[in-house]
Amino acid sequence: MDENIVETVINSVGKAGVRSIKEILIFLIPSLVRKNILNSSQPIISIRISGDGRNVSRKVKHVMITFAILNHKKVLFSPEYHYTLILYPGSEEYNTLDITTRLLREELWQLKNQGLTIGFNSPTSNYFCPWCLIKKNQHSDLDANWTISKNMNNLRNNYTFYSGHHKKPLFDMIEIENYLVDELHVMLRITDRLWSLVIYEVIESGFFDIAREVIIKEMQRIGVRFQFWQERDSNKWSYTSLMEQEKLKVLRNFNLETILEPTRAKVIRKLWDDFNDLYSALKNEYTDPIEFQSAAKAWLNYFLTPSIGNPEDSDFIKGLYRPVDITPYMHVLVWHIWEFMEKYNKWGIKSFSCSP
Numbered sequence: 419m420d421e422n423i424v425e426t427v428i429n430s431v432g433k434a435g436v437r438s439i440k441e442i443l444i445f446l447i448p449s450l451v452r453k454n455i456l457n458s459s460q461p462i463i464s465i466r467i468s469g470d471g472r473n474v475s476r477k478v479k480h481v482m483i484t485f486a487i488l489n490h491k492k493v494l495f496s497p498e499y500h501y502t503l504i505l506y507p508g509s510e511e512y513n514t515l516d517i518t519t520r521l522l523r524e525e526l527w528q529l530k531n532q533g534l535t536i537g538f539n540s541p542t543s544n545y546f547c548p549w550c551l552i553k554k555n556q557h558s559d560l561d562a563n564w565t566i567s568k569n570m571n572n573l574r575n576n577y578t579f580y581s582g583h584h585k586k587p588l589f590d591m592i593e594i595e596n597y598l599v600d601e602l603h604v605m606l607r608i609t610d611r612l613w614s615l616v617i618y619e620v621i622e623s624g625f626f627d628i629a630r631e632v633i634i635k636e637m638q639r640i641g642v643r644f645q646f647w648q649e650r651d652s653n654k655w656s657y658t659s660l661m662e663q664e665k666l667k668v669l670r671n672f673n674l675e676t677i678l679e680p681t682r683a684k685v686i687r688k689l690w691d692d693f694n695d696l697y698s699a700l701k702n703e704y705t706d707p708i709e710f711q712s713a714a715k716a717w718l719n720y721f722l723t724p725s726i727g728n729p730e731d732s733d734f735i736k737g738l739y740r741p742v743d744i745t746p747y748m749h750v751l752v753w754h755i756w757e758f759m760e761k762y763n764k765w766g767i768k769s770f771s772c773s774p
């Protein structure tokens with residue numbers, strides 16, 4: 419970039435400048451939508467962040483961090499479309515970067531994790547669904563009919579229109595039904611829950627000390643590197659968080675009979691297999707949306723299998739899980755995915771996944 423521009427920017431922002439990436443995005447998005455760079459079939463903004471130290475004069479050095487919109491391919495290499503986030507006199511030394519990039523890192527986390535684009539609540543809150551008006555305690559009602567019912571017009575005029583919204587949606591030019599769920603996240607998050615429910619059960623059984631070794635061995639057998647460890651000052655066990663392919667290996671191949679009693683293992687194995695089938699159907703562009711929803715409902719119904727009898731009696735049959743064990747992604751799997759399939763069957767929900 420031209421040194422004069424650098425000087426000008428420094429003069430205008432003072433000695434060091436930090437700008438909010440969220441605010442710049444809010445400013446840029448309407449024009450990106452006008453240019454049709456962002457639209458309902460391309461609602462995801464990809465950003466490239468670059469950092470560089472440069473000598474402004476022989477003695478003065480500046481560090482500048484900029485970002486560019488990857489979707490805006492035509493101008494990707496034109497400096498006037500590189501937006502400055504951080505600029506300070508000095509060098510790219512770790513501690514300085516640590517301080518100057520604090521806001522940026524915080525904002526990137528928010529953008530990545532909190533679904534900040536629609537200014538929505540965290541998944542643990544009472545009103546957790548971006549698409550419908552369900553409350554947490556209505557999770558178990560399988561006769562309900564939750565469809566995409568929120569309307570961006572209402573939020574645009576007043577973001578408190580629906581309970582659970584605390585901020586004006588950043589991308590309020592995109593209609594609610596055009597916010598698609600990423601199929602990969604559906605698989606990752608639900609598999610996480612299925613796995614942690616099994617771990618919880620093993621811990622409850624009192625055999626966790628023995629089971630840890632067994633689990634690591636079984637993971638080895640199916641080709642997954644896996645560890646347990648305890649954080650300092652904590653007696654809670656943490657374990658390796660798995661990547662996509664490893665999670666699929668666990669979902670498909672982990673022999674639950676190594677850690678659970680055989681009948682119990684079979685019951686849970688069926689739940690895992692059925693979920694794996696749903697995930698395959700989700701990725702298949704020929705899947706019929708209505709059939710998908712009824713299969714997903716049947717799966718959730720099985721997930722909620724109640725216990726029969728008294729735990730003290732010999733004929734007691736232990737059920738599976740409780741309504742509070744249902745996660746927001748399970749809700750989306752059962753109630754909204756079929757609608758996305760129906761609306762977007764032209765190109766398949768896969769086009770919206772962040773992974774190829």
Ligand SMILES: [Zn+2]
Pocket residue numbers: 547548549550551552564749750753754
């Ligand atoms: Zn919903």
